[in-house]
Amino acid sequence: MKLSGARIFLECLKREGVDVVFGLPGGAVLPVYDALYDFRGLTHILVRQEAGAGHAAEGYARVSGKVGVALVTSGPAATNLVTALQDAYMDSIPIVAFTGQVPTHLIGNDAFQEADNVGITRSCTKHNFLVKDPRDMAETIKEAFYIAGTGRPGPVHVDLPKDVLLKEAEFHYPEKVHLRSYNPTYEGHPGQIKRAAQTIFRAKRPVLYVGGGVISSDAAPELLALADLTQIPVTTTVMALGAFPSDHLLSMGMLGMHGSYWANMAVYNSDCLIAVGARFDDRVTGKIEHFSPNSEIIHIDIDPSSISKNIKVHIPIVGDAKRVLARLVQEMAQEQGGQLPDIQRAIREQWLRQIAEWRQKHPFQYDWDDQVIKPQYVMEEISNLIRGEALVVTGVGQHQMWAAQYVKFKHPRHWCTSGGLGTMGYGLPAALGAQAAFPNKLVVNIDGDGSFVMNSQELATLVEHQLPVKTVIINNGYHGMVRQWQEIIYGGRFCAIDLSASPDFVKLADAYGCVGIRATKPSEVVPALEKAFATPGPVVIDMVVDREECVFPMVPAGGANKDMILTHPNKEQKAKAAKSQTGF
């Protein structure tokens, strides 16, 4: 049966199990939109700026585990998508982005709305394709979804020239796709797993360091089984929050630059660090020489290039987290002979007691004020209200770190944030995507006043599709994180951080047709949240918070994790932080 390239495109999406596409039309993709007019089985969500489509696809993918899809036109639309592609690349989020392109005979001619799409996205995607013939369309799309969703997930970009969309071809959807040059390793090497099990058994102060790979692999149950069996404390990166229940006795919360004191101390003093699906990012390690310096490092990761990239690893295991952890649990059960033997149990309990001591010494804390809302308090109340059941999305900045520190999680895929790239403006569109994946769940977007305005136009999308996202803007009238760095590391030389000239967020919400609520006193926080969560439709809460709060603990860039700044630093600490600043 002969179909136009555009029609083949839609048929392929349907066969890949896509139900939602986030997009924005334009000249080069008009054929697709024409075919979409009477196509059953696909929902199209019209965003207001192409970056919104990209981030929405990311949010959708992260909470559902499916591959997110974005569709935009050529030229400026494709370039607007680049940030989202790089974001997905850094955080290993499976999305396929389709961009229009000028007709093949015009490529390279500086045509209207032309850009070298594949050239531009080559370095920010796992792979990209330019479809030159409608007969290649089906195979290319199948390959694109396969590459995006397997191995270490990532963004794939497919460029569709307009004439290819208009030309007709026979439609055959391939049964299988085989790429001779792409064969991810899923099963870990059994010998390595056994070595790891033996090392863990001997360890006196082991720590599980868990990253986003555990979420991508849906390995939370295996992780829980391993931790329970071996009584090893667990710390997660910002990407893996929710992989381990926050209220579990072995949970240490987040580690790294703004991680908890006890998690950082545990890693520093550990003698066996088990890294699962994590990549030893610089925000986690701090000064490399001082990151877990005396431990034997076991690294389980599906991407061989992540292993021994920053830190030499003693027992590398290349494989899928879920499968390797399941195997490891079996091996550990064998080593231990069932439950933990008494000697081991005593050693573990001593280690856990030490961690509990560190936790008591320097818990997360903030000073209460009756008149001014503290952002940390807002996080606590949000956490109390949602009780681990809502989907939490964040922007980037101080509010993101406070959310990571104070919000409690029960399940994986309930937390959606921009970790690797740290894209401000991620919050609202990603929440849009998450809500599209789960229309009946509560989705809370914890945003900052700086981040929110970068993609606030997506409020219109929320209203159009009645996506009832509840946005809480932690409004301190500053680019908070930058202000914190300028205060602590740059001696208070504040420059270009003042956001007093921001819109009235309640009026802005109202202008878009959303409900807007404002809270300016601590006593108003809980009523505002409760009202927002109970109101149908999208809501924006303007939480006017303390302007000068800082996120603690803080490890200044280039500093060692053990030298965390725990409270507002004095002059000497600031001078030391300024010196250790090695550029980033």
Added chain:
Amino acid sequence: MNQNGSEPRKHTIAVLVENKFGVLSRVAGLFSARGYNIESLSVGETLDPSMSRMTLVVRGDEFVIEQVTKQLHKLIDVIKVSDLTEENHVEREMILVRVNAEPAYRAEILRIADIFRAKVVDVTPLTYTLEATGEESKTVALLDLLRPFGIKELVRTGKIAIARSPKTKVRKVEERVGKAREAIKDPVKEQKITGFVD
């Protein structure tokens, strides 16, 4: 990240890739994005037209090369990566060099060319253009000898390299030659035969 303290060395890496447009750009982009320097690059189709073979020369220590190899493997279009540096391999590059050749020096230059088995491919009253192929050490030596005369222009191809044939064949020849030597009772039989390419 020089944790193992090994010295940076030149590595010759052979990469088998899908013969699709943009692959060269991907590989080059990979290197430039991570700040690794490609000293030379050469690429051509293999016997199978769907595959091309690239030969890259990269400078780095053991750690950098490990990362380079892993990152190359990560590219969807890369089929196989081999670091030929440690193995026995044959490498060649070709140079075309235009050298000042005033009447007084012409004979000397031709003598040097002869020694290096270089060919004269262009002649003018004041210059010679020589073509030479060989290992890097040979071309470097040739250029060092020509430099005093004044090199006007130099063009190099990238290096190409191929692994030497597997050692099992050498052992079998050893056995056969050994047995033959035994038969004729040659005093030379005590000598070890290390290879059949001398």
